[in-house]
Amino acid sequence: MTTSQTTVAKAPGSRKLLSGARKIATSFAVILTTLLGLLVITFAIGRLVPADPVIAAIGDQADQATYERVYKEMGLDQPILVQFGTYLSNIVHLDFGQSHITKNAVSSDLARVFPATIELATLATLIGAGFGVPLGVISAVRKGTWVDHLGRVVGLLGYSTPIFWLGTIVILVFYAKFGLIPGGGRIDIYNEGLVEGPTGSLIVDSIIAREWDVLWSALHHLAAPALILGYAAMAYLSRMSRSFMLEQLRQEYILTARAKGLSQRSVVWRHAFRNIRVQLLTVVALAYCGLLDGTVLIETVFAWPGLGQYLTSALFFADMNSVLGSVLLIGMISIAINLLSDIVYRFIDPRTR
Amino acid sequence: MLRRQFMTIASALAIAAAMPVAATAETPKDQLVIAVNMSSMRGLDPHELNQLESAEVVANLYERMITLAADKITEPQPGLAESWTISEDGKTFTFKIRQGVTFHSGNPLTAKDVAWSLQRLVKLGLAPSTDLRQWGFSAENVDSLIRATDDQTVVVETPEVWNSNLILLSLASFSTSILDSAFLADKNKDGDFGREFLQTADAGSGPYSLRTWRANEMLIAEAFAGYWQGEPAMRRVLMRHLPESSAQRLQLEAGDMDVATRLSSTDLAALDASGDVTIQKTPGFGFYYVALNQKDEILSNPKVREAFRYLIDYDGLSATVMKYYGIKQQSIIPAGLPGAIEDNPYKLDIEKAKQLLTEAGYPDGFSKVYYATPVTPEYEVAQALQANAAKAGIKLDLQGGDYIGKFRERAFEIFSARSGERLPDPHAVLASYATNANNADEAKLTGLLAWRSAWDVPKDIQDMVQAAAHETDQAKRTEIYTKINRAYLEASSPLITSFQRTDAKAVRNAVKGYQGHSTWLTRWDTVTKGE
Numbered sequence: 041m042t043t044s045q046t047t048v049a050k051a052p053g054s055r056k057l058l059s060g061a062r063k064i065a066t067s068f069a070v071i072l073t074t075l076l077g078l079l080v081i082t083f084a085i086g087r088l089v090p091a092d093p094v095i096a097a098i099g100d101q102a103d104q105a106t107y108e109r110v111y112k113e114m115g116l117d118q119p120i121l122v123q124f125g126t127y128l129s130n131i132v133h134l135d136f137g138q139s140h141i142t143k144n145a146v147s148s149d150l151a152r153v154f155p156a157t158i159e160l161a162t163l164a165t166l167i168g169a170g171f172g173v174p175l176g177v178i179s180a181v182r183k184g185t186w187v188d189h190l191g192r193v194v195g196l197l198g199y200s201t202p203i204f205w206l207g208t209i210v211i212l213v214f215y216a217k218f219g220l221i222p223g224g225g226r227i228d229i230y231n232e233g234l235v236e237g238p239t240g241s242l243i244v245d246s247i248i249a250r251e252w253d254v255l256w257s258a259l260h261h262l263a264a265p266a267l268i269l270g271y272a273a274m275a276y277l278s279r280m281s282r283s284f285m286l287e288q289l290r291q292e293y294i295l296t297a298r299a300k301g302l303s304q305r306s307v308v309w310r311h312a313f314r315n316i317r318v319q320l321l322t323v324v325a326l327a328y329c330g331l332l333d334g335t336v337l338i339e340t341v342f343a344w345p346g347l348g349q350y351l352t353s354a355l356f357f358a359d360m361n362s363v364l365g366s367v368l369l370i371g372m373i374s375i376a377i378n379l380l381s382d383i384v385y386r387f388i389d390p391r392t393r
Numbered sequence: 394m395l396r397r398q399f400m401t402i403a404s405a406l407a408i409a410a411a412m413p414v415a416a417t418a419e420t421p422k423d424q425l426v427i428a429v430n431m432s433s434m435r436g437l438d439p440h441e442l443n444q445l446e447s448a449e450v451v452a453n454l455y456e457r458m459i460t461l462a463a464d465k466i467t468e469p470q471p472g473l474a475e476s477w478t479i480s481e482d483g484k485t486f487t488f489k490i491r492q493g494v495t496f497h498s499g500n501p502l503t504a505k506d507v508a509w510s511l512q513r514l515v516k517l518g519l520a521p522s523t524d525l526r527q528w529g530f531s532a533e534n535v536d537s538l539i540r541a542t543d544d545q546t547v548v549v550e551t552p553e554v555w556n557s558n559l560i561l562l563s564l565a566s567f568s569t570s571i572l573d574s575a576f577l578a579d580k581n582k583d584g585d586f587g588r589e590f591l592q593t594a595d596a597g598s599g600p601y602s603l604r605t606w607r608a609n610e611m612l613i614a615e616a617f618a619g620y621w622q623g624e625p626a627m628r629r630v631l632m633r634h635l636p637e638s639s640a641q642r643l644q645l646e647a648g649d650m651d652v653a654t655r656l657s658s659t660d661l662a663a664l665d666a667s668g669d670v671t672i673q674k675t676p677g678f679g680f681y682y683v684a685l686n687q688k689d690e691i692l693s694n695p696k697v698r699e700a701f702r703y704l705i706d707y708d709g710l711s712a713t714v715m716k717y718y719g720i721k722q723q724s725i726i727p728a729g730l731p732g733a734i735e736d737n738p739y740k741l742d743i744e745k746a747k748q749l750l751t752e753a754g755y756p757d758g759f760s761k762v763y764y765a766t767p768v769t770p771e772y773e774v775a776q777a778l779q780a781n782a783a784k785a786g787i788k789l790d791l792q793g794g795d796y797i798g799k800f801r802e803r804a805f806e807i808f809s810a811r812s813g814e815r816l817p818d819p820h821a822v823l824a825s826y827a828t829n830a831n832n833a834d835e836a837k838l839t840g841l842l843a844w845r846s847a848w849d850v851p852k853d854i855q856d857m858v859q860a861a862a863h864e865t866d867q868a869k870r871t872e873i874y875t876k877i878n879r880a881y882l883e884a885s886s887p888l889i890t891s892f893q894r895t896d897a898k899a900v901r902n903a904v905k906g907y908q909g910h911s912t913w914l915t916r917w918d919t920v921t922k923g924e
Contacts, residue, residue: 091795
């Protein structure tokens with residue numbers, strides 16, 4: 041084995057392979073360190089909050105004997121390092137413990153609430169990127185014209201408007217006043233329970249089950265919060281793509297392309313845009329991560345039963361297992377998205393390989 | 394090409410969002426939709442939960458031997474037990490169980506299920522087991538004291554003589570719900586009597602059966618066709634988790650909800666003014682209280698305790714933040730129960746408080762740390778007290794947070810919160826506020842508010858509380874309770890009660906028969922919907 045490896049290493053092109061492997065190993069080391077840091081921080085926060093997790097679990101009315109029993113059951117009588125060790129070993133087995141509020145395993149709760157957040161964040165990112173990127177590009181191309189000004193004002197508004205406030209206004213105007221959008225939740229309450237699984241995304245599941253009423257209801261409920269979040273994402277993405285694009289348009293190869301007599305469309309989209317794809321991908325990935333953990337406010341306003349609401353409620357009721365599980369999940373997803381964008385990045389732009 | 398498709402999809406979604414939704418203005422005639430805050434709902438096992446929203450669900454999934462009508466809260470009525478007799482010595486209760494009742498599983502309900510369920514409650518020993526344990530039932534004696542003698546007869550023997558009404562009222566509590574023992578037989582996991590299974594499922598005989606419960610999201614209950622009192626009018630009852638008061642209010646106004654249960658004072662006032670909605674205020678058996686730790690030298694001075702009573706703006710708060718949440722009540726027995734008095738001798742009087750502080754030897758006041766729960770209206774009440782105290786020279790460092798743990802450990806100076814009992818009898822409140830058998834730290838009687846405040850309750854008061862609970866003559870009991878009530882006021886207890894709590898619900902006018910219940914047992918099978 042060793043011999044053959046040595047042979048491979050010496051073969052032409054193998055150096056590249058080895059450096060690739062080293063990069064992957066480095067990436068993994070970084071990920072593991074980040075995860076460990078995340079675990080230490082979440083664990084420390086869990087132990088520092090003043091709320092008593094035992095009372096959170098059994099309620100204030102339980103007698104002292106029950107209190108002491110549960111205190112032991114939770115392992116709180118153990119030294120802090122032992123508690124951390126137990127916590128780590130459980131996590132390795134994907135066991136986040138039981139939620140004291142829902143009485144379910146935290147992992148199964150997360151499996152239930154997370155698709156709701158993914159659905160919202162994904163659509164918001166699609167809206168944000170779908171409108172934001174073209175807007176940014178057009179603003180850059182028409183720099184200084186009314187189109188650019190309008191684009192920047194729209195962006196600035198989206199950037200500076202608090203989501204919570206916007207959500208409330210949208211509900212007041214479009215739900216309460218005109219009845220154009222439905223009230224809170226993911227679906228009309230009468231359609232609840234008609235479609236269950238397999239993905240947890242109501243859009244996908246209702247299409248699989250061919251339950252069109254449910255799909256219609258789910259889309260309606262999704263529209264307003266997704267548009268609001270999407271608008272915020274759009275503001276960010278249009279600003280970024282405008283500045284990326286401006287930078288490209290100043291480059292000499294653009295002048296050359298124009299001098300060759302290429303059409304404006306071809307210069308902008310075939311040449312300049314091609315060169316900002318990689319940067320855009322990174323900011324879209326960042327925006328997506330931001331949306332996944334930043335939907336807390338919008339989920340509260342729209343009573344959206346996703347991770348944000350789950351986490352808020354868990355925090356409020358000192359349901360530490362749920363809090364730790366949620367934070368860890370968000371952390372892991374962020375790491376995964378970053379890693380994925382890194383891979384795609386290399387795929388799109390060979391120079392970064 | 395890809396870009397164009399993508400833009401088309403995005404535009405289509407944007408347009409879909411802007412299109413009107415078909416008539417969401419009314420909930421269907423045969424379905425009841427309730428907006429609740431599910432955040433503190435902890436499972437649906439009747440022998441484990443101890444919380445308002447869960448209790449309402451359990452009240453409809455299960456039944457009990459005794460029922461209490463919402464408007465006659467202290468009068469036990471036949472439920473699953475169609476009749477009962479009480480032995481001469483007052484210790485043996487014999488219940489005749491109704492025939493023809495079936496569980497949701499189809500199993501017939503017999504005396505065996507009743508005995509098994511009550512034994513289960515005591516043996517599990519969780520918070521609601523107090524309802525029976527306080528009368529002397531324990532895991533060791535319950536099998537012999539509560540037993541089925543045949544299919545229709547249950548015998549309940551109490552270890553001591555208690556007022557019989559106390560026992561009967563206890564058997565109307567949600568905690569004494571009757572479970573399907575045969576159905577649960579194979580749901581046992583590590584000797585938990587099916588406890589894990591029952592968190593999210595039901596095994597009852599009530600008018601509704603549980604279809605779906607997703608914690609912090611929604612709950613669906615369906616009418617039980619085989620219900621012995623006939624199938625209820627509402628085919629389904631739907632609960633949606635809406636933690637925001639404003640969201641509950643908007644959906645109620647829009648007609649998407651029939652009942653809203655956790656509204657802020659502002660939203661209640663707005664709905665009250667609208668005319669489409671009725672605000673129900675259901676009195677509860679608990680108080681908004683301020684606890685002064687008696688281990689603290691200054692706070693244990695009776696004059697200081699008395700001074701605090703003059704620093705609460707009872708009338709001002711009544712008209713504002715407490716309008717929907719409480720009724721002014723300075724004595725210790727809630728209105729509507731035997732022994733309640735209407736005396737409210739205290740009012741806000743800064744000068745009087747100052748004078749009492751001077752007499753106590755603190756003319757310049759003092760500083761204390763004050764813990765309060767940061768929720769409405771408790772925090773507003775705490776802020777009002779802080780402001781008034783400042784005028785009398787007492788500096789209160791108000792800290793809003795979850796300090797219930799500190800309160801239980803007696804590691805506080807001043808603490809305020811609200812209490813809630815379910816047994817519609819003065820004993821329930823007095824046992825916690827006015828008995829403390831052992832005031833030592835090691836006694837850890839953490840269930841009692843008096844122990845938590847380190848209040849060595851005067852012996853005559855404690856004796857009277859015990860005597861009243863054992864007294865079988867109802868008239869004599871009422872007399873004793875009146876005495877206790879006055880003695881409590883005179884003792885200037887460190888547990889200062891200011892308002893008896895009320896739970897406010899907003900109900901659309903079209904909904905009839907939905908009635909908030911002081912012991913949390915609001916029924917859905919009595920609900921109908923008009924035009």
